[in-house]
Every structure is written in structure tokens, then in C-alpha cells.
């Protein structure tokens with residue numbers, strides 16, 4: 001098993017290009033099930049979760065081909081969803097990636113039946129799928145859970161509804177939005193999540209012929225159509241990957257231009273870090289928007305509090321990385337995790353590196369600045385792993401981040417991109433399992 005070995009203490013300087021958004025690519029891939037025509041998706045990040053979703057689609061009868069783009073960090077997929085007898089997303093694939101549940105809505109909408117493994121537990125806390133299932137039932141689906149599988153079917157077509165999600169959920173919004181595109185009648189979805197990835201999915205669906213109003217807002221109105229068609233679509237840049245590099249510069253200091261990045265998707269993080277002492281400059285370059293992040297090595301950071309909430313508030317997927325930054329800021333920072341109940345597993349590993357912090361239920365209380373000193377740490381989930389890499393860039397001496405298969409699920413070429421801005425980081429084989 002690979003691990004990352006980092007020699008900390010080097011300021012970061014240069015440019016990093018952000019890949020396409022994993023969390024936009026996954027629902028877009030699932031949406032290709034809605035048509036038998038070819039859909040071509042580009043700017044997909046070359047990460048394990050994308051390959052897993054393509055395998056899920058292949059197991060459902062999709063013909064798929066993947067090409068690596070010139071950058072080496074992005075993929076283009078050509079997909080033709082022909083379907084098969086079983087229409088079953090098996091446990092072996094679903095257990096490695098919860099987002100596989102996103103195939104349920106489109107399968108039901110197109111073929112009127114589906115068998116999808118229940119995703120099960122997750123390192124960052126309970127992640128039920130009740131909101132997805134309740135909404136599909138309201139659209140006429142019969143749902144049974146047997147032997148760990150969701151078995152769903154509908155007589156005829158899914159029916160439109162006026163539905164208010166009980167809780168804001170990214171995945172449930174995506175699943176039901178996609179299903180509603182082929183439903184009978186006009187569906188109104190209220191209290192939808194408004195993460196930028198949902199806007200990207202909606203734009204793909206419109207290119208495929210869907211009728212959707214309210215894109216970008218919390219109320220989506222979808223008029224079902226008889227069939228959808230193929231198209232080409234490039235997914236948006238990954239705001240969480242960009243935010244991770246922003247946090248790396250904030251923590252380790254330096255001056256980095258982040259290319260192909262959309263600053264408007266990062267406002268909550270930028271606002272906090274600006275008030276903490278980090279400088280930002282926005283520009284437009286040949287590859288779209290750019291964000292320059294600068295923190296002089298002599299510039300002290302001030303602590304800031306953060307609470308994770310749905311977009312446009314501070315994202316839970318940047319909480320761990322922000323915590324590492326706060327270990328370097330003067331004062332007390334209270335970080336409140338408002339989305340998932342068990343998302344502080346990086347905290348204990350940060351303590352091993354020398355951070356001064358305490359967990360109190362949903363809050364982490366970080367006192368800084370703390371000098372960090374390198375040691376071996378264990379990655380526990382995708383974003384926790386990124387937080388530990390950032391800590392390794394700050395720490396004196398050598399930090400080894402073990403179990404980086406978590407990182408490989410969501411970051412394309414992380415160590416290569418960081419090497420490009422001067423970080424001393426390398427991947428070696430043979431870490432502990």
C-alpha cells in the first residue's frame with residue numbers, strides 16, 4: 001500500500017491547475033443512464049471514484065470508454081447506456097463509494113426498476129438514504145429492502161410531484177432531479193441543495209434535452225420529457241481540490257496561482273482566510289478564472305471560527321484542511337461540524353504532529369500557533385488525508401501519511417501538483433495496510 005513521505009518547511013511557489021470536480025462528475029456519470037445515445041463527459045478527474053462509477057455503469061449494461069486527457073490528470077468518458085437484464089449495482093462496488101446510490105433515480109426513470117446495494121456505514125458518520133427513497137416513493141416507486149439491497153420498481157413511469165426535502169441533501173437533490181427529467185408531468189423540488197455541482201448536473205441534463213427551471217436556486221421545476229439524447233459536457237473545476245491547495249499555501253506559506261479554479265465557489269473559505277491574514281488576487285487567464293494565494297512566511301495568521309453548513313456556507317469537505325491551517329494561527333479557533341457527526345478523525349492525528357486541540361461533541365477547539373513535528377500518521381478518509389498532507393508540509397522533519405488510498409479516491413496527481421510548487425513530497429510503495 002502506498003504512502004506519502006513529506007519533508008516539511010518549504011514555502012510553496014508556482015502554479016497548480018485544478019482538475020474537474022469529482023462531486024460534479026459522479027452525478028453526471030449517473031445521469032448518462034437516462035439515454036441510449038452517446039454522452040461524452042470531459043474534464044473528469046483521474047481518480048479512483050470516477051473509475052468506480054464507470055464500473056458501476058458497466059455493470060448496469062453501459063458501454064464505456066475512458067481516455068486520459070493531455071494533462072494526465074483528467075479523463076474523457078464516452079458512455080452509451082444500453083441496459084441489461086439485471087440492472088443491479090452490486091455491493092462490491094457500492095461499498096467502496098456511497099455515490100453509487102445516484103444510479104437509483106435514473107434507472108427507475110428509464111427502465112422502471114433497479115436493484116442497488118445499500119451503501120452502508122461510512123467513516124465520517126451515519127449517511128442514510130431515506131431522503132432519496134422517500135422522494136422516489138412519492139413518485140410512485142415501490143421500494144423494498146431485502147438482503148442488503150434496495151429493490152425498486154414502478155408501474156409505468158415515475159409521476160411528477162411537489163416535494164419539499166425535509167433536510168438539505170446534495171445526493172438526494174441530484175438523484176431526484178435526474179429521475180424527474182423522464183417523469184410524467186412537472187415536478188417541483190423545494191429545499192434543494194444549491195452546491196455548484198448540482199448546477200453542473202442540471203446543465204448537463206438540459207444539454208441532454210431536459211426541461212429544468214430554477215437552476216442554481218433551492219427550488220427546481222422539472223417538466224418530464226419522453227426521452228433524452230446524447231451530448232458533450234465538460235465538468236466544472238473542483239472547488240474542494242482548489243480549496244485544499246488554498247489551505248496548503250495558507251498553512252505552509254508561499255505564493256501560488258491556482259489555475260482553472262472558480263473563486264465564486266470558494267467564497268466562504270476565502271472570506272475566513274482573508275480575515276486570518278491570507279492575500280487573494282483574482283484574474284482571468286487562458287484556462288478560465290485564476291486565484292493567486294499569498295501568505296508571506298513572516299505573516300502571522302489570526303485564528304477564525306468556522307461552522308460547516310450547506311453551500312454557500314463553509315463546506316464540510318474543507319473542514320479538516322481548515323483545521324490544519326488553524327493550528328498555525330494565533331488564538332483559539334472553534335470549528336463546528338454541522339453536517340456529519342463523526343468528521344474529526346484527523347484531529348487525533350494532528351495532535352500526534354503537535355497540534356493543540358480538543359474535541360467537544362460537534363466542535364473542535366484549536367489553540368495555535370503550534371509548531372508541528374513530523375511523524376507517521378494514518379489517513380482515515382478523503383479530506384482528513386488532505387489535512388494530514390498539509391500538516392506534513394508545515395511540520396519540521398519527515399511526515400509519513402499512510403493509507404493514502406483514501407486520497408487517491410478524490411485527488412488527481414496530488415503529490416505531482418504539490419511537487420510542481422516546490423513541496424518535498426513523494427509517493428513510496430509498501431506502507432502499512
Ligand code: UD1
Pocket residue numbers: 022023024026098099126127128129130131132133167168169170171172193316317339340
Ligand atoms: C455530498 C458530497 C460530500 C459532501 C456532502 C455534504 C458527493 C459525491 N458527495 O455527499 O463530499 O461532504 O455532500 O456537502 O457529492 N442525509 C440524511 N438522509 C439522506 C441523505 C442525507 O439524513 O437520505 C443527511 C446526511 O447524513 C448528512 C446530510 O444529510 O448529515 C447531508 O448529506 P448529503 O448532502 O446528502 O451528502 P452526500 O450527498 O452523501
